[in-house]
Amino acid sequence: MKVAVLGAKGRMGAEAVAAINSATDLTLSAALDLGDSLDQLVSTGTEVIVDFTTPDSVMKNLEFAINNDIHVVVGTTGFDDKKLEQLKSLLSNHPKVGALIAPNFGLGAVLMMQFSQTAAKYFESAEIVEMHHANKVDAPSGTAIRTAQMITDARKQSKKSAMPDATKSELPGARGGKVGDVPVHSIRSHGYVAHQEVIFGDAGETLTIRHDSINRAGFMPGVLIGVRNVAKHPGLTVGLENYMGGM
Amino acid sequence: MKVAVLGAKGRMGAEAVAAINSATDLTLSAALDLGDSLDQLVSTGTEVIVDFTTPDSVMKNLEFAINNDIHVVVGTTGFDDKKLEQLKSLLSNHPKVGALIAPNFGLGAVLMMQFSQTAAKYFESAEIVEMHHANKVDAPSGTAIRTAQMITDARKQSKKSAMPDATKSELPGARGGKVGDVPVHSIRSHGYVAHQEVIFGDAGETLTIRHDSINRAGFMPGVLIGVRNVAKHPGLTVGLENYMGGM
Amino acid sequence: MKVAVLGAKGRMGAEAVAAINSATDLTLSAALDLGDSLDQLVSTGTEVIVDFTTPDSVMKNLEFAINNDIHVVVGTTGFDDKKLEQLKSLLSNHPKVGALIAPNFGLGAVLMMQFSQTAAKYFESAEIVEMHHANKVDAPSGTAIRTAQMITDARKQSKKSAMPDATKSELPGARGGKVGDVPVHSIRSHGYVAHQEVIFGDAGETLTIRHDSINRAGFMPGVLIGVRNVAKHPGLTVGLENYMGGM
Amino acid sequence: MKVAVLGAKGRMGAEAVAAINSATDLTLSAALDLGDSLDQLVSTGTEVIVDFTTPDSVMKNLEFAINNDIHVVVGTTGFDDKKLEQLKSLLSNHPKVGALIAPNFGLGAVLMMQFSQTAAKYFESAEIVEMHHANKVDAPSGTAIRTAQMITDARKQSKKSAMPDATKSELPGARGGKVGDVPVHSIRSHGYVAHQEVIFGDAGETLTIRHDSINRAGFMPGVLIGVRNVAKHPGLTVGLENYMGGM
Structure with a gap:
């Protein structure tokens, strides 16, 4: 599976890059940060993005990804009801795309x-x-x-x-x-x-x-669970626990 | 609900008697120990028995109870496959009776x-x-x-x-x-x-x-969960966890 | 060493009686409770008393013991400055007698x-x-x-x-x-x-x-340290820690 | 107090440099690593060295320091009886110099x-x-x-x-x-x-x-206790606990 990281130079993003590089079933397709063009997501055939950016830039990233049928796993904070509504509206036009908003990946x-x-x-x-x-x-x-x-x-x-x-x-x-x-x-x-x-x-x-x-490494197994399962959960999911069955 | 305790003078049995007496939704119908007649279970209208006796006497007690359509909650140890088979055979003739065998009530x-x-x-x-x-x-x-x-x-x-x-x-x-x-x-x-x-x-x-x-008091909430739910689970159940939904 | 317990029927006193009976180097000389005559302390040759009585009766017990050159180990509560002063005054006339007041024997x-x-x-x-x-x-x-x-x-x-x-x-x-x-x-x-x-x-x-x-048994090793060491510490000592050297 | 760190580029040495720089009562006089001349210790008026080097180079460093009447605080491992004897012999000619060998600074x-x-x-x-x-x-x-x-x-x-x-x-x-x-x-x-x-x-x-x-930062308060007290303890001391009175 081809996975891109947005916010790749931040502390969490850098950990995510390392975690994806270490996972034998995942390929890092792009590692983008502020100023990098999102077009690379399409040209590299990215299937899932992991977003650890900022509350200001996250919605623009998600809009681009969803409109290009790329699944999104989001650790960026600041999701209020308004943003969640915007997200649902975006997803309604792309019924196969999955979006995971996770307040805590631990x-x-x-x-x-x-x-x-x-x-x-x-x-x-x-x-x-x-x-x-x-x-x-x-x-x-x-x-x-x-x-x-x-x-x-x-x-x-x-x-x-x-x-x-x-x-x-x-x-x-x-x-x-x-x-x-x-x-x-x-x-x-x-x-x-x-x-x-x-x-x-x-x-x-x-x-x-x-x-x-x-330390932050403790959040990466949760990020990988998100990445590996987001395609199986079309639509909006809030909370990683919804991907962890049988509890 | 009318509940009898068998092995009522033993340490666990005595705790069970006390726990049932303290529960406002349960009535202690009989507190029997070695040598007491099981006929009291019928004459008192007992609906559930709690058995904390010995591996030697437990099967005789369960046979009597099941044949009289009384549910059984069992903390007595020593249930091997042979005893479990005997129990299933007894229960097959009384399809509405529930039997809980619990290795641990904590x-x-x-x-x-x-x-x-x-x-x-x-x-x-x-x-x-x-x-x-x-x-x-x-x-x-x-x-x-x-x-x-x-x-x-x-x-x-x-x-x-x-x-x-x-x-x-x-x-x-x-x-x-x-x-x-x-x-x-x-x-x-x-x-x-x-x-x-x-x-x-x-x-x-x-x-x-x-x-x-x-201390042993810690086992009584589990015994009471068994007593209150055994009628809803006809047939043989091994392990209290099967009565604890949603985990 | 001959040791008597005062308040022997109370919960702590009963534990003390059991602890002294179990200690091979100590002999229980008397187990007194409310109404028993203190004269037995003298007639039995008691060397140390352990007092687990009440704030009301403890001073009378200690006065009798100290005046008869018997060491005292005290777990009874309620020792304010006034009582401690009384005790010092009693001890000043019996310079070889030790008194331990211990708020906590654990x-x-x-x-x-x-x-x-x-x-x-x-x-x-x-x-x-x-x-x-x-x-x-x-x-x-x-x-x-x-x-x-x-x-x-x-x-x-x-x-x-x-x-x-x-x-x-x-x-x-x-x-x-x-x-x-x-x-x-x-x-x-x-x-x-x-x-x-x-x-x-x-x-x-x-x-x-x-x-x-x-449980209360946890206090008995501390009581025994008090009993075994009180004779080596003439005068008033407050707090078991003063008998526990080398910390 | 002027303090130099030897092995300043290693993980523990780098932490020691940072700890000394943060301490208002200490001045970092030199931060030396492999190949740096020890003469700087004398020219900078160093009073104490902290050695986090290797078992191979530590004895040469200590010899230089002690012969120049500089106190030594040593976290380098590998001190057997032979090395300790060598150290005692060096110190016998400089009776005012203190040496602390600490297997654990935590x-x-x-x-x-x-x-x-x-x-x-x-x-x-x-x-x-x-x-x-x-x-x-x-x-x-x-x-x-x-x-x-x-x-x-x-x-x-x-x-x-x-x-x-x-x-x-x-x-x-x-x-x-x-x-x-x-x-x-x-x-x-x-x-x-x-x-x-x-x-x-x-x-x-x-x-x-x-x-x-x-993390390693946890060892630095112990290093600073060593640095601040080594001058008061002439001769050889093994174990930081010997500087921690009243326990």
Whole structure:
């Protein structure tokens, strides 16, 4: 399969180029960056593009690709409802083209969220501890917030009653926050990259799901799953988990 | 729903009696132990029995229950192929009766195994660390062996190549063993009850699923899932995970 | 060595009786509870008492023991400055008698606090995650508060600057609190007993010290260290760590 | 303080150059690599050298430095008894010069070993789990072997009896080994860098000390402790822990 990378000089794009070069079933047809002509996608017979560019340029890239019947795997951030609608409209004229928008390509993170959604149905309590480097400006992390929302939804569907919590006296100042039903605890320290632990508890037992991500290489197996499966999923798909069957 | 416990004076049976008494949607119809007449099951209108007796007496109990159209939830150990065949034959004459044979009622343990089976498809490496009290005679634990087999099967189905391992020099004497593809590490120490960690690794990330069980109460939510669902699953079911949909 | 237990019918006292009976170098001389005469301590030749009674009765017991030149190991809670002064005054007339007041007999907890105090000097960041059963009314736990204070003091002595923390956006509602310099995260769930993790971080590395306590038996090795060493430490000692040399 | 780095183009040397440049109390006087003249050390008034070169060239560097009354902090590997004797002999003629040979500059690793040595005196059981990247050729790791030896020595001094272990049935093939008294479990997987967990257990409680190292930057705080303290420790010192008081 012929695959081009857009944003090939960026940090994620460069990793994607390396990952495609290492995969024996994939051929890198083009590695484009700012200013390069998109026409190369057509002349090289590219079948799938991987886009790690910027919120400003991504829509132009996707329009070109879809109009030329090239599948798109997108890690660029900033997809709001408006952009998703534009994308659906583009795709409606090319019903065989697949488009994957993935907020997180980390397989481990995606699995952690899926497993948490399932476990939430069976345990009384759920809390999240997430650990990130000290330069992170937001707490809780985006992944923690999304996990907490998924757990909250699953609890609602299972008609869970409120989590047991006898706390009467407390102190101020804990970093984190309560998201839906779920207390999230945010640790910030040098020596961490991106880590999260989801803890489920019930009488006599706890189940803990932990993901540790220490560099960008960890996202590439997820990008490759996207590349290899996008042609089998025509239309718009949001979230890599939709390509990961049987969970 | 009227539920009877057989083996009610044993440790697991006593916990089951307590759990049923605490459940507002269930009524304890009988709590029988060695020497008590099974006729009470009929006279009390019992709909489901929970059997925590012994490999020697369990088949007689199940025969009586099934012949009286009572569903059976079984935690008693020692079910080999021969016993399972006998059970199927009994059930074939009572097509509405459900029978659940569950080697492990711990929800957390069941989920850990299910999640491991799924994660095995996405990660290059998988290893298990299991921690038990120092009085345990077998290493690796039964749960670890079963988890390792499930991971090995999942890897085979996904056509995974051998795990990366550059080890050239080694020392003898590590407790544990290799089960299928999976190295299992067994820790034995006072201060532990029953714990297991399944570690999945790939470039840049690890996913760890850990289950900690500190007492028998941890098995009761699983028993109750069995009791509440057995009537909806006529015929023989082996493994609580078959009642836990959507995983 | 002849050892008596006061409060022998309480939960901790009963464990102490069992622990002394199991120790080959110690003899249980008396097991007293409410209403039993203290005179037995003298008639049995008791050398050390272990007191797990109540804040109301403990001072009367200690007065009797010290006046009869019997060493005292005390796990009873509620020792404020006034009681400690009374005790010092009693001991001043019996200069060979040792008295140990121990807020926590868990060796693991004591070591965790000592190690944390040391590590605090070498790492930029320190945070605490403590996990307790859902029936606990206070957050953070007493052990977490004490650990955080010890870390804060050690940082002050090492003239550490403020921990790195770029957090700009936050949510309300995280259980726990900031104690001195140290963010403490409090998790409450069934399935836990008493657990604490102290995390130290700096560029490229983290050091984590974790203590898991699953039952009262875990306090007995600490009680026995107290019993075996109290005679060598005349006068008042507060904190088991003072008997644990070489840390 | 004027500090020179030898082996400045190597991976550790380059990190050391950066660390010294970032430290406000230190001045980088020279950054030398293969072929550069050592005379610059004298002409620049260097007070301390940091040597991250090779086993072949290190002794020549140290001889030059010591003969010019420059203190030496050495991370180069391969110091056997013969080299240490040579070094002592060199130092005997320069009694004010300090030399630190450090097999491990990771503060976290050094503290983990120190804490393990202390904890070993108080717990019945001790086991080590170490996790490294899949390209590592030796199992157990050097740090695990050294930790296990320190624990074994501490147990001997405390006259500990054998660890409790009821294991009767076992499987072959677990990676790791028994070092002294201590079972060591070795996990190898992509996604890890260098990690170790030391677990101590006794009735009702476990104490776990874990070190996670994710890049070379983690060694630099230890290098700086060496640089800042070597002048206060004339003569030969092996092991950074000797500069870390009060543990």
